[in-house]
Amino acid sequence: MEIKVNKSKKIGQKYRPDDSELGFGKYTTDHMFLMDYLSEKGWYDARIEPYDFLRLDPTAMVLHYSQEVFEGLKAYALKDGGIALFRPNKNIERMNASARRMVMPEIDPDLCMKAMTELILLDRDWLPKSKGTSLYIRPTMIANEPALGVKPSSQYLFFIVLSPVGAYYPEGFSPTKIYVSDKYARAAEGGVGEAKTSGNYAPTLLVSTQAAQKGYTQVLWLDAKEHKYVEEVGTSNIFFFTEDELVTPPLRGTILPGITRDSVIQLATHWGVRVSERLISIDEVIEGCKSGSLKEMFATGTAAVISPVGQISYRDKDYKISDGNVGELSKKLFDEITGIQYGHKEDPFGWRVRID
Ligand SMILES: Cc1ncc(COP(=O)(O)O)c(C=O)c1O
Incomplete structure (x- = not known):
């Protein structure tokens, strides 16, 4: 046409x-x-x-x-x-x-x-x-x-x-504080969580406003049925890096299949990191924070590319990740993906599409 x-x-x-x-x-x-x-x-x-x-x-x-x-x-x-x-x-x-x-x-x-x-x-x-x-x-x-x-x-x-x-990180790459919602849910199985449709966003505003009032940048959503398994965070997908595994929740209809998420999975796999798309409970995340086995946690999305998480609040308790610092893998993924986007780095997957 x-x-x-x-x-x-x-x-x-x-x-x-x-x-x-x-x-x-x-x-x-x-x-x-x-x-x-x-x-x-x-x-x-x-x-x-x-x-x-x-x-x-x-x-x-x-x-x-x-x-x-x-x-x-x-x-x-x-x-x-x-x-x-x-x-x-x-x-x-x-x-x-x-x-x-x-x-x-x-x-x-x-x-x-x-x-x-x-x-x-x-x-x-x-x-x-x-x-x-x-x-x-x-x-x-x-x-x-x-x-x-x-x-x-x-x-x-x-x-x-x-x-x-504008630049998402005008003052440098810095970790965020996120709030876990165990009362409200974003999307239920059988619903429209995997579609990018406006109705998925208005219902999140109440919790994100309350979280912002308490000083948190984003909300981490749990599954609607048991409030047990991690789903996604704000308008981003979520990843957890332990000693030997990079974990992200599976696509089972309730979360948006993020393009940055897919790029992170492909890049990390290419670098030899073991990537698992599997259910991860909030208890496993908190245990990892307490024991120190959770090395890095980061959100992925078009807006920020990689957004490292330095602290999470769950049931009125705060837990630190990487001592509130930016992890090595988060930084490497951010540099690699932005490098491909702006043409400073090789593009082995053919992701950069020149229009002029
Ligand atoms: C709910 C939600 N999850 C995840 C993402 C991340 O997706 P992408 O990496 O394609 O930007 C977005 C942003 O589009 C979103 O709105």
Whole structure:
């Protein structure tokens, strides 16, 4: 499908923050990609337009029943002036898997890649260049049929917006403090925990607000049935490194299959580390903290890549990991993955996809 381009007449008029002011998701670029869907017609009218508000009927189904899926990935400025994405095919695959779970139409992967590429190249002036910064890409699909009955929508809107984002660790790589929730749960078996859909996020806000008030950065979720097994942390997957094993919870439908998670598993395996995708109970984690056999704990995700955990709070007690320091494996994984993303390191797996 051809993508029509309607260039903004207001280029240069939007506020352009300094790289140090960027933060996460506060600013958007000059253009957006849009495409419509009707069940009798399929996807049509792929277009790039000046960035603007959406027009939605107040009864648009997404507003009432959360029939929505989205993705999050980044574009990186290379030293030679080029631009690269990191494993974008995985995000597109995951978006289509989320769409199937939410009874929404899939998108042609080639068209999605073309839409992201054309949009980024048109707005390439917005790609920040300082260390650790990037252009965040947010593809989103919403149900926009105006109808109040609960059923799958017959009408959808797909859009992509871009947001220049700052370095996650402007003051250096530092460990976080996390709070274990043993009362509330994020997702249950048979639910939609593995889909990247908006309804998975609002229910986490109560606990993350309470955790933040107590001084913790993120919430570690346990399984919904027994509140026993570790699931994931905030908007990241979680890993535990003991003397001889790197453990991460298995994909059994309740956690997001993270692309950073998959990259960590592949890299660590490639380096000869024994990686186990297995259930790990919170008791095993606390025991490991007490005995010192748990050497490192870190979260993985597109935003921070690797986020080392220095302390966890469980049932009103705090436990330290690696004495609150950053572990060697966490640092090595962070350096390797960011090195591949920004083009400073070899890319043996072919993860870096140049778009220019
Ligand atoms: C709930 C949740 N878990 C894990 C992740 C990490 O996934 P990825 O590594 O693909 O960013 C994310 C972020 O997208 C998330 O929202």
